[in-house]
Amino acid sequence: MSTPTPSSPPRLVSVDALRGFDMFWILGADALVLALGAMSLSPTLRALAGQLEHKDWAGFAFYDLIFPLFVFIVGVSTVFSLTSLVAREGRAAAVKRILRRTLLLLAFGIFYNGGLAHQWPDVRLVGVLQRIALAYAAAGLLFVFFKPRVLAAVTALLLVGYWALLTFIPIRDVQLDRAALVSHLPDAPRDAQGFPAEAQVRQLFDQTTARVTGRFEPGLNLTNHLDYVYLPGARYDHYYDPEGLLSTLPAIATCLLGIFAGLLLRRTDIGGHDKVVTLALAGVAALAAGWLWGIQFPIIKKLWTSSYVLVAGGWSLLLLAAFYYVIDVRQWRRWCQPFVWIGMNPITLYLLSTIVGFREAAARLVGGDISEWLDSNIAPGLGGIVVTLVSLGLVFVLAGFMHQRKIFLRV
Template identity: 45%
Template sequence: MSAANLPSSRLVSLDALRGFDMLWIVGADAFAAAFRQFEPGPVQAFLVRQFDHPAWAGFTFYDLIFPLFLFMMGTAIPFSLDKIIQNGGRADAVKRILRRSLLLYVLGVIYYGGLSSGWDEVRWVGVLQRLAICYLAASMLYLFVRPRGQVIACAALLLGYWALLTFVPVPDIAPGDYSRGQNLANWIDANYLPGKVWYGDYDPEGLLSTLPAVASCLFGVFAGRWLRQAPPQYTPANRALVLALGGVALIAIGGLWAFQFPIVKRIWTSSYALVAGGGSAILLGLFYYLIDVRGWKKWAHPFVWIGTNALTIYLLSRFIDFGDLSARLIGGPLSGGLNAILPGLGALAECMLGIALCVAICRFLYRHKVFIRL
């Protein structure tokens, strides 16, 4: 890893959206815990539901967080790789891709405990590991396959995954069953995934479900290429509108497909990839329009601080319990007093303080022009 000055050519909206997403990665569980303490009612039930994953099929706001990060990783690929190719050629780009993917994968293994519990408990798949694999695949496709071929590859990944789960029978189970433990993706994880399997019988970042996750990253590649290489007759505002309309189309297609192939994050069904990709495109279009087109940047500064050091705060949140730290600062009588005013208010205040501590660290790094990246 290295520390470097922030390139002036960065897409500010992409940094802001990355920070917005990372804020929920770090704080969503704490928000959910606080909301559960609120007085029961329709609003409380809605908030609790949106900050938790469905038991199996379905889609909530919490389900958008991980694929949004994959989407943004893909969006950055045309911007970063084109610059590397221009300065050092395709060979340099390949070296950068391989080095970054390997480091990200190794960090992922360390994040989940590394070798601390022995070889049998190493988690070889996980969030950072999936990011590494998807980045590697999407970047290589961007370098060596024409745009039309990339679209075909994306469609093949989604359709091929659907075909595998729909028509390949699982031992003792009829094909076309997508429920937990009754599908090909879960069966492969239970029988062939080495090391620690997160839920025992399957892993949400398992082997086969990585295929449609690569497609999620490719959706971001398409968005990045559109923002970078759209025909000159498309104004920046038009580009944002096309992104949003494309997102609506992806959601519609995914929603229709869900009648046959349910939306399930835990096995990353193709319908889920489409719906999440659509939501990601809409958010990118909105952030791009507000920040880069209209120039409204002040409101997004905290998100930019986080987004330019997203990996740093993600790793810190693993080794520093910001929730425990905030509880030590305002917990006990103060938090109890707030809860007496409104049930859950104390827990929400602790959650907000934990988020504020993360923002403060990122602001410090940003102000001192320290950007730690792979």
């Protein structure tokens, strides 16, 4: 493996492949495993299908890794793209790129969530792309202006500070959960979704004088309460949002973990095998720290708790170590080309999954009578599996076409 120059390192295929592997699950592989689990009697397959669903609240499943893994990879890529840009054009150019990409991702995120199709306040301003944008902006600016030691201190401050805020700041003893509110407001009128009327909920919230600390239940924690009071527009969970205001802070730490991994991969004084070992050891250490911290500060994706950051970061480091070893150290690359195609255009394919709808397009090809015939004559549930397979095929065909034509739509 040749030694890259500091100013122009070779592109790491493993990073693109891991990004594509991550998006592969979002774009339909999850539905395939769920469909196989639903029609199978195999306990192993059913257990795998269970890993393709988010935990309702506390805990960690494979599908809870998909989002933070992407944020982590954004951090890895930031090191390579911004280091070269700063060397060529200076920090001002890097800041300009960061701000431009952030604004575009914010706009794409609002569009992905439905844009302005609804009247205010039914427009959702936060979401997956918005969180990626804000984490990238903060981590990118920190990377441009500060040394790794400062970045490490900021990461620790974000994780410990977020824990301290949720643990020690008193909040109203009101659980913003539909079932809990119905029991507190049994006679309140209901809205179209069955939630108690907003006026009664707000009155209960404002008039509650009892305070509690260190609570992490759904709707009974500082993060959810701040969203209820200060987050404008529509919220994914009615009263609060999993991509809300305060939980963006630890998401920045997730991106910074990716930056540390990128700094390691970019070094030329360490061999490939040593990088793999370092990534793997860091991953194991992060997992251990996250699970231990989770005893007091539960691992909760919807709050992006500090323990969740470490557990997700640990698995991200281990996956990066595996992909880097197989693809860039051992040079075994043929198997990963479809993932590379997706990984070179992830945001484009993510947006197209809503605008075009790969599954909807697949249903037009093999749905209807074809799907029903497969269910009736071969095996129940087979029609849905075939639709999902065709959907994934469309993703690979489009991604491969764009890669072959060198169409890379970068924000």
